[in-house]
Amino acid sequence: MPYRLWRVSLKCTNSECVGHQLTSGGLHRRVRQVLDIDSYYNLVTETLICTKCRSSYLSWGDAVLQQLDLAHRSEFRVILTQKHAIDIRAIRFLRERTMGNGPVRLVGQLKENHSEQWLQRVNRYTAECMGFRNNNLGLQQMSFQRPPDPVELPSYKWLLTVYSKDILHRLDDIKAAITSTYGSILKMDSTKKITKKLSGPAKGTAQWMTSVGNEFGQVLISVLTTDEGNGLDAMTAGLVERYRRAGVSPPTVLYVDCHCCKEAGDTKLKQRFGGWPGIIIRLDIWHFMRRLAGGVTTDAHQLYPIFMARLSACIFEWDAEDLALLRRAKREQLTKEGLPTASLTDVIVDNCITKAELALHCRRRTRGTDNTIRLLGKLIEELSGPKGRDAMGVGLFEPVRIQHLWNIQKRHVGCIQDLPDVPLYTQTGTLNKGGVALKTYRCARGSTSLESFHCHLARFIPGSPLHNMTPCH
Ligand SMILES: [Zn+2]
């Protein structure tokens, strides 16, 4: 009853009344029962009347609620539907996104709470009745009313409906939270995996899904477009505008899966990000490696994993200090596990270091354009010869194709180099291994998080699995 209790001045929403003040029309005759965590409570409201147009309002209606300031509005914590009403405190449990949380479980929990509370009240009631009878012993015959039956709870379906209402109430906040994601190292990745799963009326309405992520693995935006090119203009303009309005400085690097550079002048992509003139566009290294891998006869070839590992070694080098420290820690750890120190050769220690340990504790950097071109050229030449054959004598490469690919991709070796002034690693903590304190790092390079996101989405959308879907990496 905002008018009666707080003397809030409320206006008629009828446009002809031009904000005429409403006056009290007494209490509304209908009392609502509100579902709370462990019981129902009663809710009454006031009627408000416009003396000009004679229309009447209820204070629990949207027309009045929308006129309240935030502090007073949040005092009214009830979601009303046609038949039932619920207290926000009860529906809030659905906001928790943990395993197994859902409307069915919530109904179960509410039933438990309600029946316990009901029993307690019946207990109290009968105890009072007993006391009353004992005090009046012998004076007159006494009979008591039965305690009221427990009120039935609404179905889980109704809870779900109300929960979506709760979301609609908070839509602005949710939107604000989603669009408040920024980052200084961005990655952009496009896929057809998701649009291929669209079926029914939506089938064929979109071609690509493009997402932009940041160095923390958060997704800034995801859009569906009919073509990868022009469709992205609105998205980039929106991103530039988002940074500008929030006063956040523009990102420094953007990693992409294609259109990184052109022989001369700016690429379409660079023009599209015209709002960020300083942004440097880099080719994602994994995509670069995949392009070269297109020159193999089959990725089931015996030498394929070795080729990929050596490709990576031609591009990256480990930080020598980080690596030395990890080796020392591993050696200590193995000694503590009881392996005799004398038998621990460098090779054995290195073999015990896992890929995950390397990625967690050691930083990598690119080797520089000239170095990588020289190393890659050597690797391709070597594996094009007899060394590139498996036990059956089948070559790893299609000789003409790999040479052609290498000639095209050579120009992008400059595009995959780390930028000298952009730190790509953040220390996330330290870890004790064998008595040696090792730093743990998070790397901002690479678009693995986006690809995982796309993979997840594709699996999340129900539908028949696609025959030509490439496995997720
Ligand atoms: Zn009016």
Ligand SMILES: [Zn+2]
């Ligand atoms: Zn390039």
